[in-house]
Amino acid sequence: MTILPVIMAGGRGTRFWPLSRKSRPKQFLPIISDRTMIEETVERLLPLIPLKNVFTISNREQARVIKSFLPRLPRSNVLIEPRAKNTAPSLILATARIYLQDPEAVVVALPADHLIQDVPRFLKKLEAGARAAEQHDSLITFGIPPTFPSTGYGYIHYSDKNPLKVGDERFWRVLKFKEKPSLEQAQKFLTEGRHSWNSGMFLWKADVFRRKLEQYALDFYPYWEKMIAALKADDWAGLVSIFDDIPSLSIDYALMEKAKGVLVTEGDFGWSDVGAWSSLLEIWPRDEAGNTARGESLFVDSRNCLVYNPGKLTAVVGLKDVFVVETKDALLVCHKDEDQKVKTLIETLAQKGRKEYL
Amino acid sequence: MTILPVIMAGGRGTRFWPLSRKSRPKQFLPIISDRTMIEETVERLLPLIPLKNVFTISNREQARVIKSFLPRLPRSNVLIEPRAKNTAPSLILATARIYLQDPEAVVVALPADHLIQDVPRFLKKLEAGARAAEQHDSLITFGIPPTFPSTGYGYIHYSDKNPLKVGDERFWRVLKFKEKPSLEQAQKFLTEGRHSWNSGMFLWKADVFRRKLEQYALDFYPYWEKMIAALKADDWAGLVSIFDDIPSLSIDYALMEKAKGVLVTEGDFGWSDVGAWSSLLEIWPRDEAGNTARGESLFVDSRNCLVYNPGKLTAVVGLKDVFVVETKDALLVCHKDEDQKVKTLIETLAQKGRKEYL
Numbered sequence: 221m222t223i224l225p226v227i228m229a230g231g232r233g234t235r236f237w238p239l240s241r242k243s244r245p246k247q248f249l250p251i252i253s254d255r256t257m258i259e260e261t262v263e264r265l266l267p268l269i270p271l272k273n274v275f276t277i278s279n280r281e282q283a284r285v286i287k288s289f290l291p292r293l294p295r296s297n298v299l300i301e302p303r304a305k306n307t308a309p310s311l312i313l314a315t316a317r318i319y320l321q322d323p324e325a326v327v328v329a330l331p332a333d334h335l336i337q338d339v340p341r342f343l344k345k346l347e348a349g350a351r352a353a354e355q356h357d358s359l360i361t362f363g364i365p366p367t368f369p370s371t372g373y374g375y376i377h378y379s380d381k382n383p384l385k386v387g388d389e390r391f392w393r394v395l396k397f398k399e400k401p402s403l404e405q406a407q408k409f410l411t412e413g414r415h416s417w418n419s420g421m422f423l424w425k426a427d428v429f430r431r432k433l434e435q436y437a438l439d440f441y442p443y444w445e446k447m448i449a450a451l452k453a454d455d456w457a458g459l460v461s462i463f464d465d466i467p468s469l470s471i472d473y474a475l476m477e478k479a480k481g482v483l484v485t486e487g488d489f490g491w492s493d494v495g496a497w498s499s500l501l502e503i504w505p506r507d508e509a510g511n512t513a514r515g516e517s518l519f520v521d522s523r524n525c526l527v528y529n530p531g532k533l534t535a536v537v538g539l540k541d542v543f544v545v546e547t548k549d550a551l552l553v554c555h556k557d558e559d560q561k562v563k564t565l566i567e568t569l570a571q572k573g574r575k576e577y578l
Numbered sequence: 579m580t581i582l583p584v585i586m587a588g589g590r591g592t593r594f595w596p597l598s599r600k601s602r603p604k605q606f607l608p609i610i611s612d613r614t615m616i617e618e619t620v621e622r623l624l625p626l627i628p629l630k631n632v633f634t635i636s637n638r639e640q641a642r643v644i645k646s647f648l649p650r651l652p653r654s655n656v657l658i659e660p661r662a663k664n665t666a667p668s669l670i671l672a673t674a675r676i677y678l679q680d681p682e683a684v685v686v687a688l689p690a691d692h693l694i695q696d697v698p699r700f701l702k703k704l705e706a707g708a709r710a711a712e713q714h715d716s717l718i719t720f721g722i723p724p725t726f727p728s729t730g731y732g733y734i735h736y737s738d739k740n741p742l743k744v745g746d747e748r749f750w751r752v753l754k755f756k757e758k759p760s761l762e763q764a765q766k767f768l769t770e771g772r773h774s775w776n777s778g779m780f781l782w783k784a785d786v787f788r789r790k791l792e793q794y795a796l797d798f799y800p801y802w803e804k805m806i807a808a809l810k811a812d813d814w815a816g817l818v819s820i821f822d823d824i825p826s827l828s829i830d831y832a833l834m835e836k837a838k839g840v841l842v843t844e845g846d847f848g849w850s851d852v853g854a855w856s857s858l859l860e861i862w863p864r865d866e867a868g869n870t871a872r873g874e875s876l877f878v879d880s881r882n883c884l885v886y887n888p889g890k891l892t893a894v895v896g897l898k899d900v901f902v903v904e905t906k907d908a909l910l911v912c913h914k915d916e917d918q919k920v921k922t923l924i925e926t927l928a929q930k931g932r933k934e935y936l
Contacts, residue, residue, distance in 0.1 A: 558896025
């Protein structure tokens with residue numbers, strides 16, 4: 221069984237502003253450790269998968285950055301999507317590319333900017349997932365056991381009857397993919413059980429993906445065929461024109477929620493999508509007062525604060541639930557429960573034409 | 579009548595950390611305008627008093643800074659106190675120096691780091707005060723009409739019977755200098771009336787000061803005589819040894835509250851001692867949400883916040899009553915009601931031996 225991970229590295233990551241910028245989105249930042257998230261994403265695979273089997277997909281500019289961070293990754297594995305059109309076009313292209321190489325290979329679609337704390341468990345699950353994808357000709361997804369009624373994730377509703385087993389791991393039949401719910405709905409999901417968070421990680425055999433696309437994603441299958449032809453002919457201009465036409469849609473909408481026989485297994489490996497600065501309050505080690513910092517910091521009568529300011533002494537006095545993020549050209553001071561408003565801020569800067577801050 | 583202002587520039591101003599440092603206390607910072615406070619203090623005098631009549635007193639290091647900010651101030655007017663021993667030794671030295679030049683001159687003792695918003699009114703009051711000092715052989719002080727029951731200032735209790743008049747200005751007899759009160763006491767002072775804040779600004783004729791010192795400050799008068807002798811002999815080592823011995827005390831304790839016949843007049847000229855960052859919330863122009871900034875700043879859903887960060891874009895999101903102060907090597911984020919804790923911070927840094935931040 222050949223497992224070929226495709227690391228999706230096309231994200232923008234505006235919520236880590238001012239550290240993240242258009243030219244330096246989250247996956248290229250050393251947020252969790254002193255290495256970038258994409259480096260961590262690749263390196264955690266290496267006990268199981270040789271580097272030569274790892275693919276990335278992103279735009280051309282990001283591909284250059286990827287090559288600089290991962291110089292030993294084969295250049296031909298750094299795939300380029302001609303246009304940013306969400307995950308369906310991107311994963312169709314990556315799977316088509318792999319299909320031409322080995323239609324029996326199992327593709328593992330992985331976001332470049334997620335945290336996984338229990339790597340041995342993750343690798344065990346990944347291997348079992350790949351085996352399930354192969355044995356059952358299924359689309360597989362990792363569902364994260366929800367720890368609170370989040371309204372920020374999609375949910376996967378599954379049956380707890382007769383799971384398929386691969387070794388010790390169980391794979392449940394997916395009943396329905398559900399969009400980001402209201403708080404009320406989310407609370408109901410948690411009470412009901414059998415709902416997990418959609419992690420955006422998927423596994424499939426390349427030829428199974430092709431068949432499922434043909435069967436369930438009629439809007440997209442013609443693009444698959446065109447991509448196969450363009451890839452065979454090494455026709456970049458052709459790919460560009462395909463990406464001009466193809467609808468911008470997530471793989472969840474385009475295929476996963478339409479296909480039959482999708483399986484979900486528990487993603488019980490310390491996952492976090494590290495969605496915003498506030499999520500680091502749960503990830504970075506904290507002091508007794510709940511404060512956490514990168515960079516020399518002094519907290520006086522402060523609780524539950526986060527500082528990112530590697531270059532400078534930061535003093536926080538008399539504050540609660542505040543994060544402070546400083547970069548060379550910008551400083552953000554934000555209440556932890558208001559970090560979704562950082563997007564408003566970036567829009568304001570865009571409207572003002574302050575491209576240097578975007 | 580010769581008026582000779584003495585600008586007291588020896589203060590430390592730790593409460594404007596991290597902008598203020600040992601080497602750059604508040605009086606040398608451009609906090610109110612784009613000029614330093616000491617420049618403003620000197621320049622507001624010039625409509626009434628020629629620069630050649632303006633003196634400063636500070637330590638030697640500060641004297642160098644003063645000369646750099648005020649290059650046209652006569653070098654011999656930049657007085658140096660050999661040791662920092664509070665305001666009594668400092669003003670005895672300055673007055674002795676002036677006494678040797680002109681015992682009839684009126685000395686005006688002015689802190690280098692106060693804000694005065696109505697300069698014409700201030701100058702009118704200063705002229706009247708100097709005339710009162712001359713005509714009545716009195717020590718004169720400006721009392722600030724209290725606007726709230728502050729526990730941060732000393733109070734001057736005065737009689738409202740039979741004020742002395744100089745032109746349109748009235749001068750009341752001081753009954754008692756009172757130390758910084760409790761909140762309860764301060765509230766009582768405001769209810770009673772006839773209490774004003776002690777601004778730390780004083781006027782006296784040089785020879786009257788000498789006589790009052792001889793009469794009411796027996797501990798200090800011998801030092802006056804020694805200083806006169808040392809100044810006459812141009813004996814710096816002598817001055818140093820006098821300052822080694824002289825008690826460290828404020829002029830308020832040493833003389834003002836002991837002397838008879840002290841007069842107070844209303845300092846109704848938009849005074850502020852600009853005691854800490856939070857006081858700038860009352861001084862800098864604010865936007866509709868009550869926010870104020872030096873440096874490009876964006877406030878999103880924030881109220882009553884202050885930013886000092888001239889070099890960098892600062893975004894404040896979802897916060898209230900917070901100030902943010904950034905310098906080249908340090909960043910302070912502080913709740914406005916907790917700014918007295920900045921002193922704790924500086925003590926912590928001192929204990930840690932982080933001299934670069936002091």
